[in-house]
Amino acid sequence: MVSVTRSPVNSSLTESFSGAATIRAFRAQERFTHYNDGKIEANQKFYYPEVVSASWLFCRLEGLANVLIVLASLFSVIFRDSINPGLVGLSLTYALTFQLDIFFLTRFAIKYGKRTLMNLNISPQIHRRP
Numbered sequence: 001m002v003s004v005t006r007s008p009v010n011s012s013l014t015e016s017f018s019g020a021a022t023i024r025a026f027r028a029q030e031r032f033t034h035y036n037d038g039k040i041e042a043n044q045k046f047y048y049p050e051v052v053s054a055s056w057l058f059c060r061l062e063g064l065a066n067v068l069i070v071l072a073s074l075f076s077v078i079f080r081d082s083i084n085p086g087l088v089g090l091s092l093t094y095a096l097t098f099q100l101d102i103f104f105l106t107r108f109a110i111k112y113g114k115r116t117l118m119n120l121n122i123s124p125q126i127h128r129r130p
Helices: 002-018 020-025 029-078 085-126
Strands: none
Touching: 002 085, 020 029, 020 085, 029 085
């Protein structure tokens, strides 16, 4: 829905910019401002929940990754006499890298899911008989 409501905003702004001289000539700035504001508000009704849910998800993922880093650190401190320091550094490096990998894989999965959903929504419209 975000892309569906974003398209009219982009086209309306493009048309307003290209016809700015005409809009000023007819003194219709207020009307076009209110018209564009309405389109932006309609877009924000769908965009804001998407941003909030993504922030919530990444906050939880960051918490889980931080727990993993803390556990790796505690494990290395508790067993410091029996573990090679090189392995401790390697495990902490992998824990930090794992945090970034989780973020990138999640972001990729979300984008892939959005594209798939968009394609599923477009498919019936393409195969519709006139």
